[in-house]
Amino acid sequence: MEWINDDSVLLIVDVQNDFIPGGALAVSEGDQVVPLINDMQKKFRHVIATQDFHPSDHGSFAANHPGRKPFEFIELAGLTQILWPVHCVQGSSGADFHPKLNRSQWMAVFQKGKNPEVDSYSGFFDNARRGDTGLGDFLKSIGIRRVFVCGLALDYCVKFTALDAKSLGFETFLISDATRAVNLKPEDGNLAIAEMEAAGITVLTSNQL
Ligand code: VGL
Ligand code: ZN
Numbered sequence: 001m002e003w004i005n006d007d008s009v010l011l012i013v014d015v016q017n018d019f020i021p022g023g024a025l026a027v028s029e030g031d032q033v034v035p036l037i038n039d040m041q042k043k044f045r046h047v048i049a050t051q052d053f054h055p056s057d058h059g060s061f062a063a064n065h066p067g068r069k070p071f072e073f074i075e076l077a078g079l080t081q082i083l084w085p086v087h088c089v090q091g092s093s094g095a096d097f098h099p100k101l102n103r104s105q106w107m108a109v110f111q112k113g114k115n116p117e118v119d120s121y122s123g124f125f126d127n128a129r130r131g132d133t134g135l136g137d138f139l140k141s142i143g144i145r146r147v148f149v150c151g152l153a154l155d156y157c158v159k160f161t162a163l164d165a166k167s168l169g170f171e172t173f174l175i176s177d178a179t180r181a182v183n184l185k186p187e188d189g190n191l192a193i194a195e196m197e198a199a200g201i202t203v204l205t206s207n208q209l
Contacts, residue, residue: 003173003209009046009144012037013123013151013158015101016052018087018094025087027153027180031098036178036206037150038102043209046107046144050123050161052088053095053111060119061086071184077118077128110135122160124168136168146171150178155188162201172201
């Protein structure tokens with residue numbers, strides 16, 4: 001238990017039905033993170049979750065761009081945007097958390113992706129870094145110094161959430177067995193881990209906690 005202290009938070013990223021096998025934007029083996037996360041939560045005094053929570057007219061959905069298909073690229077908010085299948089629509093069961101995920105300890109849920117004009121992978125800021133969910137200020141207000149990141153998906157929301165946590169000055173840890181990648185290219189998950197390590201994020205496995 002040397003890594004976790006009272007100033008630590010477990011940040012559970014987007015463990016929602018649409019990212020689980022059978023969901024609209026299924027991450028292979030995404031369900032396998034759930035028992036690991038449930039075990040890890042017991043070791044933390046602070047647990048917070050993020051939730052991808054899009055309006056149905058969201059600009060990241062291929063269906064909102066006539067003639068376009070999922071996984072093609074467009075420009076959105078001045079940024080290159082991958083078009084996704086419709087997923088995590090506000091009020092849909094796909095946006096709900098995995099039914100086996102233990103929520104009893106959660107202090108708060110930070111929702112993201114609500115602005116149709118811009119995508120939002122990170123739990124802190126949108127991809128253009130204009131909108132702020134308030135997560136960073138909240139963590140600072142409760143005295144958090146260490147952020148442990150897990151959940152879905154490694155190569156998108158987990159990566160950008162961890163990079164933003166680090167850039168905001170938190171000591172940041174990735175729990176590598178409690179995450180899975182979309183892997184549009186087969187190496188994307190490994191590249192994401194390398195990028196996080198290069199940014200000074202410490203990679204741990206849940207059994208090291
Ligand atoms: C995510 C793609 C689109 C994620 C969310 O949670 O990683 N990926 N929206
Ligand atoms: Zn999304």
